[in-house]
Amino acid sequence: MAAERAQAIGANTFQIFSSSPRMWRPAHIEPAHCERMRELREKYGCSPLVIHTNYLVNLCSQSEEVRSKSITAFHGEVERALALGAEYLVLHPGSWRGLTREQGLLLAAESVERALDGLDWHTSHFKILIENTAGAEFSLGGNFEQVAELMHRLRDIAPVGSCLDTCHTHVAGYDIVTPDGYEQTVRQIEETIGLKHVHVWHMNDARAARGSNLDRHQHIGEGTIGSDAFRRLLHDERFVHCAFIAETPVDEPGDDERNVARLRSLAAVAFPVK
Numbered sequence: 172m173a174a175e176r177a178q179a180i181g182a183n184t185f186q187i188f189s190s191s192p193r194m195w196r197p198a199h200i201e202p203a204h205c206e207r208m209r210e211l212r213e214k215y216g217c218s219p220l221v222i223h224t225n226y227l228v229n230l231c232s233q234s235e236e237v238r239s240k241s242i243t244a245f246h247g248e249v250e251r252a253l254a255l256g257a258e259y260l261v262l263h264p265g266s267w268r269g270l271t272r273e274q275g276l277l278l279a280a281e282s283v284e285r286a287l288d289g290l291d292w293h294t295s296h297f298k299i300l301i302e303n304t305a306g307a308e309f310s311l312g313g314n315f316e317q318v319a320e321l322m323h324r325l326r327d328i329a330p331v332g333s334c335l336d337t338c339h340t341h342v343a344g345y346d347i348v349t350p351d352g353y354e355q356t357v358r359q360i361e362e363t364i365g366l367k368h369v370h371v372w373h374m375n376d377a378r379a380a381r382g383s384n385l386d387r388h389q390h391i392g393e394g395t396i397g398s399d400a401f402r403r404l405l406h407d408e409r410f411v412h413c414a415f416i417a418e419t420p421v422d423e424p425g426d427d428e429r430n431v432a433r434l435r436s437l438a439a440v441a442f443p444v445k
């Protein structure tokens with residue numbers, strides 16, 4: 172249904188969960204459904220397909236039990252992503268509470284490597300995208316340096332890139348609202364992650380203030396980031412290779428469609444002719 176729904180709301184890329192986002196029990200996806208996904212995406216020209224990892228996964232947990240469950244779950248995430256033909260699997264780097272940040276980084280990299288064991292990702296156009304976070308205490312990835320550091324450690328053992336979230340970037344303290352601040356922020360991305368390694372932008376306005384570390388998504392143009400910042404990002408040629416995906420709230424039916432339409436109007440790109 173995901174490909175049909177994306178098409179129906181005027182989207183030409185989409186993000187899904189391939190399993191219940193808050194349960195450990197893995198989903199089994201029938202080969203016929205994977206095939207149907209490929210057919211529909213081809214028919215609608217819907218690309219890339221992005222999968223978001225289950226929220227319970229914490230690959231740098233101090234608890235060995237949680238870490239072990241997370242590795243098993245992430246193995247399943249990659250397996251399903253490959254079966255579905257997804258281009259990207261978005262991963263939050265995790266929380267290192269109870270450890271040092273350095274230990275957290277090491278554990279996260281080691282866990283990804285273990286999770287990939289036995290999976291043949293080499294032949295597909297597939298990447299694990301490390302997402303920047305809102306910068307809450309103990310969360311890995313609250314700044315671009317930390318995302319880059321994890322990517323660097325994974326570079327030789329996993330296909331890796333990055334997904335940046337506008338809301339997380341803003342509440343973590345980066346300025347993407349003023350023209351000068353935006354330029355400076357892009358320069359920081361360039362010097363750490365590298366612009367070509369950013370494959371997806373999560374387009375979310377924010378309910379909370381810049382620097383608040385509060386991860387509360389808002390409808391495009393109705394939050395503390397505002398329409399101008401989204402327009403600027405959508406017109407920035409340095410990110411022309413990226414997919415832009417809304418993770419905005421659904422307060423009322425039709426909100427998804429309205430946010431996609433808003434992004435399209437800011438990008439000044441007409442709806443595709445059906």
Ligand SMILES: [Zn+2]
Nearest residue numbers: 302336373418
């Ligand atoms: Zn996000």
